[in-house]
Amino acid sequence: MRYTVGLARAAVVVGAAAVLLLAPQVGWAAPSPTPAPDPTGELVGVIERARNWLVGIAFTIAAFFATWGAMRRMAAGDDPGEIEKSKAAFRNAFLGAGLAVLAPVLVAIVMGILGVE
Numbered sequence: 001m002r003y004t005v006g007l008a009r010a011a012v013v014v015g016a017a018a019v020l021l022l023a024p025q026v027g028w029a030a031p032s033p034t035p036a037p038d039p040t041g042e043l044v045g046v047i048e049r050a051r052n053w054l055v056g057i058a059f060t061i062a063a064f065f066a067t068w069g070a071m072r073r074m075a076a077g078d079d080p081g082e083i084e085k086s087k088a089a090f091r092n093a094f095l096g097a098g099l100a101v102l103a104p105v106l107v108a109i110v111m112g113i114l115g116v117e
Helices: 002-022 039-076 080-114
Strands: none
Touching: 039 080
């Protein structure tokens, strides 16, 4: 009995030593300094997200007006006034889509002028 208690104690001591020696020493490391947040990076992220939303909205509106122009053209028949209105709707739709395509370029130019990368 005395022999078993001694082996149990020895196993506990060896196990504790193994845990202490082999375990990563995370608790003993000095904490690394937290870098200060970069307000420029946050501003760029906000501008890019806003630009993406606005481009998506502009393309949605352009698609709506292109569909509206197509519907007017199909319903116009031989009426010259309705044909001109459908052409105007198509023109406005393609102008809006063109501006939506150029929006990222314009935002990049403005960000370059302001010095925000």
